[in-house]
Amino acid sequence: GQQLNQSPQSMFIQEGEDVSMNCTSSSIFNTWLWYKQEPGEGPVLLIALYKAGELTSNGRLTAQFGITRKDSFLNISASIPSDVGIYFCAGQGGSNYKLTFGKGTLLTVNP
Amino acid sequence: DAGVIQSPRHEVTEMGQEVTLRCKPISGHNSLFWYRQTMMRGLELLIYFNNNVPIDDSGMPEDRFSAKMPNASFSTLKIQPSEPRDSAVYFCASSGQGYGYTFGSGTRLTVV
Numbered sequence: 557g558q559q560l561n562q563s564p565q566s567m568f569i570q571e572g573e574d575v576s577m578n579c580t581s582s583s584i585f586n587t588w589l590w591y592k593q594e595p596g597e598g599p600v601l602l603i604a605l606y607k608a609g610e611l612t613s614n615g616r617l618t619a620q621f622g623i624t625r626k627d628s629f630l631n632i633s634a635s636i637p638s639d640v641g642i643y644f645c646a647g648q649g650g651s652n653y654k655l656t657f658g659k660g661t662l663l664t665v666n667p
Numbered sequence: 668d669a670g671v672i673q674s675p676r677h678e679v680t681e682m683g684q685e686v687t688l689r690c691k692p693i694s695g696h697n698s699l700f701w702y703r704q705t706m707m708r709g710l711e712l713l714i715y716f717n718n719n720v721p722i723d724d725s726g727m728p729e730d731r732f733s734a735k736m737p738n739a740s741f742s743t744l745k746i747q748p749s750e751p752r753d754s755a756v757y758f759c760a761s762s763g764q765g766y767g768y769t770f771g772s773g774t775r776l777t778v779v
Contacts, residue, residue: 604767653762654723
């Protein structure tokens, strides 16, 4: 089946630093999604990308849909303590309803 | 909008007992998904319903797992009999016309 490789697995940064994480796949996806999960909660959708090459921002978050349709990255600028959590990428292919999730990136922000 | 509502939030049960997890999707969403999350395997899709009909249950681990959606506002995931390896966080998610799912807060299941 489809698999997503998400990296890094974890990050420890200082408040104010920028963060970058990415996902790659051996398969083509038509939609890329980025979710954030906080302790004790379900994943929450941050950004959705629908077209190859698309660059989308949501506040301090910026994500891009790779030209090859096999990768995506998420950047967080000027990190703050509340950015702490696990960030997941997810890909959706064609008319297939199924979302394939990466294993997540655990982000820790030191004040 | 109350979001996707799951109950219970936590469940501790003894091996061999029956466990029933419940989900109320967002009103108007026609797709419902059950996921299981563990450290080792991440988020795994167990089953997908569209318009209350099970479309894909290939992710259901074994016959001990069953899921139903009797109407558009309610779904259950049942494990009978439960085993310690079933311990995980179980998420329900729903989706409407757009892409992306809305997840519930999950049920943390511990089987001892």
